[in-house]
Amino acid sequence: MSWVTVIWSMCAAACLTLAFVHALVWANDRSARSNLLFALVAVGAAGFAFGELWLLQAQTPEEFMVALRWSHVPMWLWTVALAGFVCTYLRAGRAWLLWGVVGLRTVALVLNFVTGENLNYLEATSFKQVTFFGEPVAIVSGEANPAMLLGQLGVLLLLILAADAGITAWRRGERRQALMVSGSVAALLVAGAIEGNLIVWAGLQMPFTISLFQLIMLAAMGFELSRDVLRSSMLVRELQASEARLRDSQQRMNLAADAANLGLWVWEARSDDVWATPRCCAMLGLPARDRFSLADFTERLHIDDREAVTRGIRATLEKGLPYEVQYRVRLPAGGERWIEATGQLDHCGPGGAPRLQGVCADITERRRAEQEAARLRDQNAHVGRVSLMGQLASALAHEINQPLGAILRNAEAAELFLQSATPDLQEIDAIVTDIRHDTQRAGAVIDSMRALLKRRDLQARPLAMTELFGDVWRLLRADAAARHVRLVLAEVPDALPTVLGDRIQLQQVLINLVVNAMDALDDARRTERWVSVEVRRGDAHCVEVSVSDSGAGIPAERLAQIFDPFFSTKASGMGMGLAISRTIVEAHGGQLRADNREEGGASFRFTLPVFAARPAG
Amino acid sequence: MNAELPKVHVVDDDLSFLNAISRLLKASGFEVLAFSSAGDFLRHHGPDVAGCLVADLHMPGLDGLGLQDALAATSNPLPILFLTGHGDIASTVQAMRSGAEDFLEKNAPKEKLLDAVRRALARDARERKARGRHDELQARLDALTPREREVLGHVVQGRLNKQIAADLKIHERTVKLHRTAITTKLGVRSAAELTRLVGLAGVAAAEAATFP
Numbered sequence: 001m002s003w004v005t006v007i008w009s010m011c012a013a014a015c016l017t018l019a020f021v022h023a024l025v026w027a028n029d030r031s032a033r034s035n036l037l038f039a040l041v042a043v044g045a046a047g048f049a050f051g052e053l054w055l056l057q058a059q060t061p062e063e064f065m066v067a068l069r070w071s072h073v074p075m076w077l078w079t080v081a082l083a084g085f086v087c088t089y090l091r092a093g094r095a096w097l098l099w100g101v102v103g104l105r106t107v108a109l110v111l112n113f114v115t116g117e118n119l120n121y122l123e124a125t126s127f128k129q130v131t132f133f134g135e136p137v138a139i140v141s142g143e144a145n146p147a148m149l150l151g152q153l154g155v156l157l158l159l160i161l162a163a164d165a166g167i168t169a170w171r172r173g174e175r176r177q178a179l180m181v182s183g184s185v186a187a188l189l190v191a192g193a194i195e196g197n198l199i200v201w202a203g204l205q206m207p208f209t210i211s212l213f214q215l216i217m218l219a220a221m222g223f224e225l226s227r228d229v230l231r232s233s234m235l236v237r238e239l240q241a242s243e244a245r246l247r248d249s250q251q252r253m254n255l256a257a258d259a260a261n262l263g264l265w266v267w268e269a270r271s272d273d274v275w276a277t278p279r280c281c282a283m284l285g286l287p288a289r290d291r292f293s294l295a296d297f298t299e300r301l302h303i304d305d306r307e308a309v310t311r312g313i314r315a316t317l318e319k320g321l322p323y324e325v326q327y328r329v330r331l332p333a334g335g336e337r338w339i340e341a342t343g344q345l346d347h348c349g350p351g352g353a354p355r356l357q358g359v360c361a362d363i364t365e366r367r368r369a370e371q372e373a374a375r376l377r378d379q380n381a382h383v384g385r386v387s388l389m390g391q392l393a394s395a396l397a398h399e400i401n402q403p404l405g406a407i408l409r410n411a412e413a414a415e416l417f418l419q420s421a422t423p424d425l426q427e428i429d430a431i432v433t434d435i436r437h438d439t440q441r442a443g444a445v446i447d448s449m450r451a452l453l454k455r456r457d458l459q460a461r462p463l464a465m466t467e468l469f470g471d472v473w474r475l476l477r478a479d480a481a482a483r484h485v486r487l488v489l490a491e492v493p494d495a496l497p498t499v500l501g502d503r504i505q506l507q508q509v510l511i512n513l514v515v516n517a518m519d520a521l522d523d524a525r526r527t528e529r530w531v532s533v534e535v536r537r538g539d540a541h542c543v544e545v546s547v548s549d550s551g552a553g554i555p556a557e558r559l560a561q562i563f564d565p566f567f568s569t570k571a572s573g574m575g576m577g578l579a580i581s582r583t584i585v586e587a588h589g590g591q592l593r594a595d596n597r598e599e600g601g602a603s604f605r606f607t608l609p610v611f612a613a614r615p616a617g
Numbered sequence: 618m619n620a621e622l623p624k625v626h627v628v629d630d631d632l633s634f635l636n637a638i639s640r641l642l643k644a645s646g647f648e649v650l651a652f653s654s655a656g657d658f659l660r661h662h663g664p665d666v667a668g669c670l671v672a673d674l675h676m677p678g679l680d681g682l683g684l685q686d687a688l689a690a691t692s693n694p695l696p697i698l699f700l701t702g703h704g705d706i707a708s709t710v711q712a713m714r715s716g717a718e719d720f721l722e723k724n725a726p727k728e729k730l731l732d733a734v735r736r737a738l739a740r741d742a743r744e745r746k747a748r749g750r751h752d753e754l755q756a757r758l759d760a761l762t763p764r765e766r767e768v769l770g771h772v773v774q775g776r777l778n779k780q781i782a783a784d785l786k787i788h789e790r791t792v793k794l795h796r797t798a799i800t801t802k803l804g805v806r807s808a809a810e811l812t813r814l815v816g817l818a819g820v821a822a823a824e825a826a827t828f829p
Contacts, residue, residue: 398675398702402631405702405723409637412727416644431640438633478702481630481677 003133004056011215012049018042018222025229037085038225042218044078049211051075056207058138061127065140069118076109078214082185083158085221090181092168097161104154111147120148120200130205137207144200152193159189177224184220188213262359265343267294269317270353283339283362285331302328302336316345316356323358326367338367374457377583382455384580385508389453391515395479399445402478403438410435448475451504458587462611463501465492465535465543471503472510472533485518486530496535499543500611501588509581509592510547513604516577517549519570520602524552538607542590548603553596562594581606623668623738624648626695628658628684630676634723638671638700645731647738655679655687664693667745669718669737674701674708682708685715696737696744700725754814760802768795772808773815 019042026036051071058064083101087093108119116122121142129136166182169175191213198204254277257264263280267273272293281288285300294313298306305327312325323343328336343358389396414431417423448471469489480487510533517531528550538544554562561567565579578592585592585606592606625647629635635651642649648668652658655672656679670688674681681699688694696718701708709720718740719733761769771781778796782789805811 394703394705401702401723402634405700406631406634406637408724409634409641409727413637413640413644416641427640431637434633434636441633478675482675484677484680486677 008049008053011211012046015042015046034089037081040081041078044074045214047074052208052211056137061124064138065117072112076105079105086162086165090165090169093161093165100157108151115147116145119151139205141203180224184217188217262361266357268349285329300329320345338364378457385452399478400442403442407435407438458502460500462498471507488532490534497610499608505584509584512577512581513547520551542607542609544607546605549601551601554602624650626650627671628652629673655684669741670695670697674699696740698733698737757803765795765799
């Protein structure tokens, strides 16, 4: 049994197997160049193993030399391929080292065929056979070929290259790869170099066994490479597991949304494609199909709401603002529903396309409740106004009877004038003009009273403070005079911005505050009796109106209570005035508060938001 | 004492009504002076001002009732006629109690208004006359000497000359002399007239001796 043949053949076969396997990997995935280069190294190693076998079984020195000469071809292959593999696998190594290796070994190969017997020997001097593994193998000694040094230099460069690449990879943190690859390469090259040089230069009497070293190195590197294969199969398993988790989580989310009666939707802006849960489709009155377009959605909207929704979508797309709209949808079976949709923009669509996703909820009930509340509030305000009018009734009657009385007296005077033979027509003309003015005056007071008494909803319009003050003056002048209170309505500053408000309801608030102030003066039996109403700019967003009096102020412990419904310090009071006033101010988006003035007396202040004209578009 | 021509003084803070009522009164033949505030009127007012006052009840500053009080404190309280846009019972009662001539609504019928004005003017004339007489009487009484006044006090009580003499420790003849001076100065003819006059003038009776 020729152990040498067996061992060397098995070595070659193992190398070829490794080459085959990794060539297959590369064939599957052309980008796996490390695998290709490794295959080439293995092929080279296999070739070299055959060469070494031939050497061992050479019968004549000439055969030996020829075998050695031809062995350098596979040796060139695996040296060059190994250099390439090290650089490719570790993704490191200086380029000049690589090319140095390739260059030197190529030159050495050429020299191998051109000089002497082969690269190692110029000529053979002796030939004998020794026993190795129980059979004769050839040993040769001869004159060393200096050209071998070039080859050795190439090998040295390869060693340096491996070391360099290994260090770079180590520093990068890929310690195991660096160690395995560079370490095994270094070990092989060093061992091979030592053996080779000892045999050729020092005349050591042993055969070449470099193939065996090669096999060990290939095994190490092959193991390293196959870890990648392992890893990718692990990744596949992980991917499957995470996909399963994702499906689970999606299901839970859908369940939760359904339970909360929310509809989920995602709109891919670029492809105009909306995905929505069945609940969402049902809410919007759309047939339960999985996908629809934005146009399908807007078609279901109430005509009046379409613009607002489109505007909201545009704002979100252009400025990334959160999407919040409320709209009505017309149901196919008739009727309508109020929906509130909220959503957010991200850019996670395919290719970074914009994507809007969110929820929608049915707020019909809530909306109805809000409307009912608003209606009750306005009703309440109306009641307050009627009550207020009752308080002012006598003063207002006086206010109307003044012009009526003047009209009557003027008419009687005119009658008398006309009875004379030569009536003074100029005087009569003046009388008629006065009658007309007084009629208008009475009419204005009646109109104000009627407006105040009418039941109506809050109508917010741009409101000029001057007009509001004028109304209040007209309605309160007589009462203030009758009660001996100096009512001062300060001049409205020119630069005051317009506010948005309901003129009648704000009149109600002002009247309520002024009448309260006058009542306070009565209670306190003050000698200094004035009530002052002023308006000024608050901060950038609001206007502040204040009603101050020269009364005794509000006791500190009552300051919070006075706005409570049914709280009154007056025997005949219902206690609703301030509560209603506060509701009105808050419905306007402002706040009403009471303080005591430093100089004595109370001051009630309320703010109204400034009317900012809507930007176009 | 010659007072000025009697005029109707109108006070109202509502200019429109002030003009209208002035017109009406002028057209009805009265002399009218108009004031837009009680203060203005009081500044104009003096002892020689004659006529009546037509005032609004509710005015800023000094109102109708306050004006009434202020006027009553002067030596020449003109009769007041109140006009009002709306009256409450309390003010009406207060005004009438304090001696207002009348209390009317601003749109009361013309005849009622003019009637009231005439009554007020007539009252003013009467009161003025009475005051005139009173003043004159007072002047005459002031002309008496203290002693004469003393005697007058006793005469008014119905004492005989003899008794007066005894009380005052003077001769009866002196008493008679005083009595003559009194009746001359006062321009009366009988004791009864003297008593009445003195009663009118409101002279206080002298301290009477206590009767057992």
